[in-house]
Amino acid sequence: MVYLTRKAEFSASHYYHNPDLTPEENQRIFGKSGNPNGHGHNYTLEVTVKGEVDSRSGFVVDLKKLKEILNREVLDALDHRFLNKEVPEFSRQIPTTENLAIAIWQRIQPKLQNAQLHRVRVYESPNLFVDFYGKA
């Protein structure tokens, strides 16, 4: 089994707010991140797939196809967007880094052929990242 990681970068804005909570609770839980005008991050995405090395190609996965999937399913949808307003997953869910990692997993997992998705890692900044390994 070999693990392969492909990296991508995107920039997006977001804010944290739960309409079911009071303004005081929102402020207590989310602090500055609750500003409804939003704020932004340069996200780094690391997608790790795993599989056996194909004896003919020497590949675990065709990187070109993986890159196309990431471009189409993730970057086109998220890069330079306001996540709360422009990405359907976040019309209901709060676009935390946790939920972003789960959404990216759900976007790319059904599109992958041959290789198995192992991990989605999303860096919100160099000092904060989330790992998601699938539903558990």
Add this chain to the structure above:
Amino acid sequence: MKAYLTRRYMFSASHRLHSKGMSDAENRETYGKCNNPHGHGHNYSLEVTVSGQVQSATGMVCNRMELDDFVGREILQKFDIQNLNLLPQFVDDVPTTENLCIALYDILQRGFTGAHLERVRLEETMMNSFEYAGGAEIRP
């Protein structure tokens, strides 16, 4: 949905690697330059990984502000710009990065209640790092 959240913190501290159980010659042989009697320092990078179900009300595994408050109060304020050899954790133990990593894990494990502590990773320099998960295997 279970997710793993990692937060990175920086602190700087000095130390000297010297074991009371060894002769001076053994200490010099074991620790080399790190045994310099006057000590030396590092910029440490601490990564704290917590895990848990993403809560639907907050979208979070762990409230980052609570984690920052705890680490700031219990770790950074006590370890940053300090001589590790003078801290209570290192009265008997040599302040290697292994022992420091374990000490920081223990502080988080005992005191932080905001999420399940998964592991602690500590970089002493860009060339070496240590991980500790309470003695368990690092998974997944």
